[in-house]
Amino acid sequence: MIGLAPILESQEMSASIILQLILSGVTIGSIYAMVALGFNIIYNSTSIINFAQGEFVMLGGMFMVSLVGPLNLPMWVAFPIAVLAVTLIGTAFERLCIHPLKMPSVLSLIIITIAGSILLKGGAMFAWGKETFSLPHFSTEKPILLLEATILPQTVWILGIIGMVVLLLALFFRFTIVGKAMRACAANRPAASLVGINVKRIVLLSFALSAAIGAIAGIIITPISLMDYERGAILGLKGFGAAVLGGLGNPMGAVVAGFLIGIVESLCAGLISSHYKDAVGLVVLLMVLFIKPSGLFGSAQVSKLKKF
Amino acid sequence: MLVLVALPMVMRNPYYLGIMVFMGIYSLITIGLSLLMGYAGQISLGHAAFFATGAYTSGILTTKAHLSPLPAFLAAIVLTACIAFLIGIPTLRLKGHYLAMATLGFGQIVYVALNASVDFTGGPSGFGEIPRIALGNLVVESQLARYCLVWALVVIVLLFSLNLIHSRVGRALRSIHSSELAANAMGVNTSKYKIQVFVLSAIYASIAGSLYAHFVTFISPGSFDLEFSILLVTMVVVGGMANVWGALLGTVLLTLLPEFLRGFKDYDILIYGSTLLLIMIFMPEGLFGLVKKLRSVRGRM
Amino acid sequence: MSKLNSKWMGLFCLSMFLLMLISGCAKEKKAYKIGALFAITGPASWLGEPEKKTVEMIVEEINAAGGINGQPLDLIIEDTVGDETRTVNAVNKLIEKDKVLAIIGPSRSGTTMAIIPIVEKAEVPLVSCAAAEAIVSPVAERHWVFKTPQKDTDAVIRIYEHMQDKGIAKIALITGTTGFGDQGRKQLKKYAEKMGITIVADETYGPGDTDMTPQLTKIRRTDAQAIVNWSIVPAQSIVPKNMRQLGMTIPLYQSHGFGNVKYAAAAGEAGEGIIFPAGRLLIADVLPEDHPQKRLLTEYKKAYEERYKEPVSTFGGHAYDALKLVIEALQKAGPDRTKIRDELENIEGFVGTGGIFNFSPEDHNGLTKEAFEMLTVREGNFTLPE
Numbered sequence: 001m002i003g004l005a006p007i008l009e010s011q012e013m014s015a016s017i018i019l020q021l022i023l024s025g026v027t028i029g030s031i032y033a034m035v036a037l038g039f040n041i042i043y044n045s046t047s048i049i050n051f052a053q054g055e056f057v058m059l060g061g062m063f064m065v066s067l068v069g070p071l072n073l074p075m076w077v078a079f080p081i082a083v084l085a086v087t088l089i090g091t092a093f094e095r096l097c098i099h100p101l102k103m104p105s106v107l108s109l110i111i112i113t114i115a116g117s118i119l120l121k122g123g124a125m126f127a128w129g130k131e132t133f134s135l136p137h138f139s140t141e142k143p144i145l146l147l148e149a150t151i152l153p154q155t156v157w158i159l160g161i162i163g164m165v166v167l168l169l170a171l172f173f174r175f176t177i178v179g180k181a182m183r184a185c186a187a188n189r190p191a192a193s194l195v196g197i198n199v200k201r202i203v204l205l206s207f208a209l210s211a212a213i214g215a216i217a218g219i220i221i222t223p224i225s226l227m228d229y230e231r232g233a234i235l236g237l238k239g240f241g242a243a244v245l246g247g248l249g250n251p252m253g254a255v256v257a258g259f260l261i262g263i264v265e266s267l268c269a270g271l272i273s274s275h276y277k278d279a280v281g282l283v284v285l286l287m288v289l290f291i292k293p294s295g296l297f298g299s300a301q302v303s304k305l306k307k308f
Numbered sequence: 309m310l311v312l313v314a315l316p317m318v319m320r321n322p323y324y325l326g327i328m329v330f331m332g333i334y335s336l337i338t339i340g341l342s343l344l345m346g347y348a349g350q351i352s353l354g355h356a357a358f359f360a361t362g363a364y365t366s367g368i369l370t371t372k373a374h375l376s377p378l379p380a381f382l383a384a385i386v387l388t389a390c391i392a393f394l395i396g397i398p399t400l401r402l403k404g405h406y407l408a409m410a411t412l413g414f415g416q417i418v419y420v421a422l423n424a425s426v427d428f429t430g431g432p433s434g435f436g437e438i439p440r441i442a443l444g445n446l447v448v449e450s451q452l453a454r455y456c457l458v459w460a461l462v463v464i465v466l467l468f469s470l471n472l473i474h475s476r477v478g479r480a481l482r483s484i485h486s487s488e489l490a491a492n493a494m495g496v497n498t499s500k501y502k503i504q505v506f507v508l509s510a511i512y513a514s515i516a517g518s519l520y521a522h523f524v525t526f527i528s529p530g531s532f533d534l535e536f537s538i539l540l541v542t543m544v545v546v547g548g549m550a551n552v553w554g555a556l557l558g559t560v561l562l563t564l565l566p567e568f569l570r571g572f573k574d575y576d577i578l579i580y581g582s583t584l585l586l587i588m589i590f591m592p593e594g595l596f597g598l599v600k601k602l603r604s605v606r607g608r609m
Numbered sequence: 610m611s612k613l614n615s616k617w618m619g620l621f622c623l624s625m626f627l628l629m630l631i632s633g634c635a636k637e638k639k640a641y642k643i644g645a646l647f648a649i650t651g652p653a654s655w656l657g658e659p660e661k662k663t664v665e666m667i668v669e670e671i672n673a674a675g676g677i678n679g680q681p682l683d684l685i686i687e688d689t690v691g692d693e694t695r696t697v698n699a700v701n702k703l704i705e706k707d708k709v710l711a712i713i714g715p716s717r718s719g720t721t722m723a724i725i726p727i728v729e730k731a732e733v734p735l736v737s738c739a740a741a742e743a744i745v746s747p748v749a750e751r752h753w754v755f756k757t758p759q760k761d762t763d764a765v766i767r768i769y770e771h772m773q774d775k776g777i778a779k780i781a782l783i784t785g786t787t788g789f790g791d792q793g794r795k796q797l798k799k800y801a802e803k804m805g806i807t808i809v810a811d812e813t814y815g816p817g818d819t820d821m822t823p824q825l826t827k828i829r830r831t832d833a834q835a836i837v838n839w840s841i842v843p844a845q846s847i848v849p850k851n852m853r854q855l856g857m858t859i860p861l862y863q864s865h866g867f868g869n870v871k872y873a874a875a876a877g878e879a880g881e882g883i884i885f886p887a888g889r890l891l892i893a894d895v896l897p898e899d900h901p902q903k904r905l906l907t908e909y910k911k912a913y914e915e916r917y918k919e920p921v922s923t924f925g926g927h928a929y930d931a932l933k934l935v936i937e938a939l940q941k942a943g944p945d946r947t948k949i950r951d952e953l954e955n956i957e958g959f960v961g962t963g964g965i966f967n968f969s970p971e972d973h974n975g976l977t978k979e980a981f982e983m984l985t986v987r988e989g990n991f992t993l994p995e
Contacts, residue, residue: 017826017830020822020826020855021823021826023822024820024822024823024826025823027820027822028819028820031819043405049405049408097585097589100589101589101592102592103592104592105592106404107345107351107541107545107549108545108588108592108594110408110541110545111541111542111545111546111584111588112584112585112588112589114538114542114584115581115582115584115585115588116581116585118577118580118581118584119578119581119582119585121577122577122578122581123578125574125577125650125654126574126578129658130650130654130655130658131655131871131919132655132842132843132846132871132872132875133875134846134874134875134877141850141853141877141878141879143853143854143855143856150854150855150856152854221819224819224820224847224850225819225820225843225847226819226842226843226846226847226875228655228842228843230651230652230654231817233534233535234817235817237412237416237534240409240412241409241413244405244406244409248405248406265823266822266823267823268823269812269814269823269824269827270823270824270826270827271827274812274813274814274823274824274827275423275424275786275813276420276421276424277814277815277823278416278420278815279416279417279420279421279424282413282414282416282417282420283417285409285413286398286399286410286413286414286417289402289406289409289410290398290399290401293401293402293403293406294406295406321705321706322701322705323698323701323702323704323705323706326697326698326701326705327698327701330694330697330698420815423786423791424786424813426791426794426795431786431791431795432786432787432788432790432791433718433719433722433741433788433791433792433795434719434722434788436722436723436725436726436743449730451701524693524694524697524723525726526693526719526722526723526725526726527693528693528719528722528723528788530691530692530693530719530788531692531693531694566695567698567702570687570688570699570702573649573688574649574650574688576650576688577650
């Protein structure tokens with residue numbers, strides 16, 4: 001009940017507060033968007049929802065913590081090493097768990113990625129222990145003032161890096177031969193195979209790529225969100241939500257949906273009630289699905305072609 | 309059946325009986341899930357929510373409204389069935405991963421609600437002092453009594469489900485699984501059947517939830533989270549979706565496995581994950597698929 | 610025919626598993642067996658890990674020194690994963706299979722509440738390492754249950770007393786939706802009026818949340834003079850950072866869950882000046898020489914930090930107290946559950962890491978609010994406020 005009353009009375013219920021809440025929502029949403037991007041790349045070329053995607057994010061953060069902390073490497077050196085390490089893990093994951101399968105059913109693939117996520121989480125527990133780790137911000141922690149609202153420089157970093165990743169992905173898919181092959185796989189797998197695309201290699205590549213994107217996400221959010229070995233699941237969950245809301249297979253949609261969920265949650269927590277914040281994001285998601293069963297930007301025709 | 313009766317005579321130790329009790333509770337849910345997943349081909353990542361509805365309705369009605377367990381139990385079933393029906397109508401129109409996300413979302417919404425409505429559910433710290441089930445003067449308190457009650461219910465639910473599978477409904481469900489479009493064209497009212505089996509599986513979960521509440525006598529949202537929904541689906545898939553017995557097998561394995569792994573300390577998480585992975589890689593049809601294969605090999609010899 | 614066959618195959622497999630189950634039992638030893646239940650993995654592993662490390666260290670020490678009354682001590686540690694079902698199975702195992710004399714733990718309040726009916730019925734002494742007050746009250750229904758962490762209510766009262774001293778009357782709550790955060794929220798609301806404190810905002814956040822600026826933005830618009838954040842890691846480090854980002858300068862109070870200096874480190878500069886109640890373990894170095902806990906605290910801290918190369922936490926301290934109390938009772942009572950319980954209830958003036966324990970039939974916690982000290986963070990270290 002404390003909820004609404006002061007807002008209605010409040011004189012200073014001004015643009016600056018709404019702006020602050022939206023900026024907070026952008027910070028939260030950028031994390032969802034990054035995770036959702038990773039989901040999409042694997043989904044596109046394989047129709048697999050990789051439940052271990054959140055673990056890639058966690059691993060990215062953890063590697064960075066080790067490289068920057070105990071090993072004392074500068075950030076710009078540690079960043080690519082951490083991404084590379086997780087990419088290798090993603091590749092190994094595909095080789096060991098996905099590659100050996102002949103004609104797997106979608107459900108068994110889901111369980112396999114869940115089993116994979118359990119293993120990655122367990123491995124991280126042994127490698128880093130059970131503590132929560134922090135990472136220094138990329139630049140200063142001094143907040144930037146924006147019309148009476150504040151935003152952390154780290155959030156600006158996150159937004160910039162997301163923008164860059166999205167741009168590079170778009171260029172990659174549009175202009176490189178490998179990228180085109182991946183898109184062909186996404187559109188029609190048997191046909192792609194017929195024109196001589198090595199589908200198995202594309203699957204491997206998509207796992208490597210989404211592991212790399214997951215790692216980048218983990219590295220850039222850890223200064224804000226901190227990181228521990230248990231965190232992957234919840235990050236994956238939110239990212240999955242964003243990916244579905246945006247329409248599976250649509251990376252742009254995923255990014256937009258990620259920000260949307262973040263902003264909705266933030267506005268709800270700031271203006272109505274924080275107790276039901278997480279539910280509100282999901283209710284919005286369900287409503288959208290009920291009205292538009294293939295997400296905001298998903299194509300109904302494409303989703304019909306997918307076997308699951 | 310014989311094994312079920314003979315078991316408690318061999319294993320008097322309440323520790324083992326206790327594990328069997330949980331196994332029975334989980335079996336109730338996974339039998340329903342296997343009907344939904346294996347026969348009707350619909351995934352649900354939200355069944356923890358129906359388990360929770362059963363547990364909380366029973367718990368709240370018996371502790372706060374001082375109802376006796378049986379009417380509370382029935383009320384839980386009715387409530388769960390209504391919720392499942394209302395959720396099922398829009399949700400089951402979705403397909404594949406969208407359906408997975410929608411059911412998952414529903415489960416999470418219930419989870420958030422359990423946490424947030426503190427006055428009603430006790431919030432994240434849950435509530436205790438839930439009375440035990442009593443039939444007249446006979447209080448179901450010992451592990452043996454619980455064991456008998458749960459597994460009697462499992463047998464009933466199992467027989468009912470097996471009957472269902474071999475009836476008209478079962479055939480209709482399987483036709484939905486192989487091709488919903490074709491089933492529709494053949495005049496099968498697919499959405500009706502899908503919702504019916506969804507509600508039925510929710511009712512099974514509610515029964516399990518009520519039992520859980522009365523047995524453990526303390527409930528908190530932590531037992532009804534997404535992880536539990538995923539565990540249930542894992543049980544069904546690992547056991548073999550194509551068959552109710554498979555679901556049962558998966559439940560037995562995944563209930564016992566963590567107890568076996570107690571001796572391995574922290575390494576249990578790695579062994580557990582690897583076991584799941586190996587089963588899925590080498591037995592894509594689940595454990596029951598292996599059983600079936602062995603049998604056909606024997607048959608050929 | 611095939612239907613029948615599949616039925617039998619199913620039953621066959623079922624019975625195979627059960628056979629395997631049975632074969633795993635029976636092994637006897639003469640040592641005193643005590644059980645321990647800690648959330649070593651799972652969402653509360655930050656609690657269970659230091660607890661496990663602490664008791665392993667103590668057991669080694671005791672057995673190296675010849676055991677208890679000449680008998681070696683066998684501590685059987687089980688992982689609860691912080692999950693109620695797993696804990697119920699684990700406690701049944703300890704009681705029915707291992708036949709332990711007493712049990713310490715579990716780490717979390719929820720898991721403790723779930724096993725209280727079991728230990729009460731089996732009549733096994735339990736010394737919990739979890740905070741919630743309901744664990745030991747009503748004491749008439751908690752005949753066999755004790756606990757070592759200080760009470761939530763005492764933490765709340767100490768915080769409110771500190772506020773009264775500083776002239777703070779209006780506060781905002783922000784709590785995590787975990788059992789711990791929820792207990793804190795309830796006690797904070799319960800005692801506010803009695804202590805002349807008005808709660809002007811009451812916000813919550815999920816355990817996985819990474820940014821609490823929306824909630825804090827809402828609080829910033831109220832006239833709160835201080836904020837109380839009641840949660841577990843990592844939110845305890847994020848909330849101060851978010852406050853700093855929003856330019857909020859009102860004092861931040863946190864719970865006794867802030868009991869590890871690493872959390873202050875994770876909050877960085879934003880952590881400076883946080884005020885929270887805690888046991889004296891965290892300030893063992895600056896305690897006066899004549900303080901009754903001084904020697905014990907510095908010894909435990911030194912042993913733990915040398916052995917595990919990580920800072921000591923109050924959580925490990927709760928397990929330290931629980932095990933030492935059980936050992937003390939066991940020494941006097943011998944291997945008899947009822948006598949151990951009776952001896953536990955009679956323990957007085959026992960110096961532990963959490964305070965000085967005085968158990969009685971009316972009090973199964975044995976600590977007063979004096980067990981808490983209000984601490985603050987200065988230059989990344991815990992210290993007494995000026």
